[in-house]
Amino acid sequence: AQSVTQLGSHVSVSEGALVLLRCNYSSSVPPYLFWYVQYPNQGLQLLLKYTSAATLVKGINGFEAEFKKSETSFHLTKPSAHMSDAAEYFCAVSSSNTGKLIFGQGTTLQVKP
């Protein structure tokens, strides 16, 4: 069965600092991996996705994530945090044999001025 674990339910960074949100997955078949962002009182918006074309994936708003098969990880990073990045972030996994998205527990990012 597939699963996703996001390490840290809350992450706090200062404006301008590096953002690192951790995601580890479990999958018996090659996974497809996604990061979604949710702003307060809104639905989820796709940030980026890994589809095996390239291990380093660039998304919207300056975010990127690197797929590391040996570490079963897909961590999300941004070099310099902005106040507008404050939101909840979800990592998700799918595979060709299920076609369903399985989400992690979510990480709330706080950006301090």
Next chain:
Amino acid sequence: DAGITQSPRHKVTETGTPVTLRCHQTENHRYMYWYRQDPGHGLRLIHYSYGVKDTDKGEVSDGYSVSRSKTEDFLLTLESATSSQTSVYFCAISEGRIAGGDTEAFFGQGTRLTVV
């Protein structure tokens, strides 16, 4: 934004009453999903549909049923609401199976349901 409308957006209901949430899409996407979001659990799949009258269970389907009689509408019904079903419910759609490529899930704005 993808054309997804959830109704109602907020609802308060009493324990034991039936409740139906509606998801309407204008994208003609084949797949539709219902998730619930609870603190500490992320989003959990309740049911999904892969076509008209074709549905399947997700990971937390007990106490919920769904119906899809038209491509554009996916209904989630709580036959007898319980306090444990207080949650935020999200509908999502995708053109094909969510398995990479250009297929991705688009989410509605959510329905906040409170069962008292």
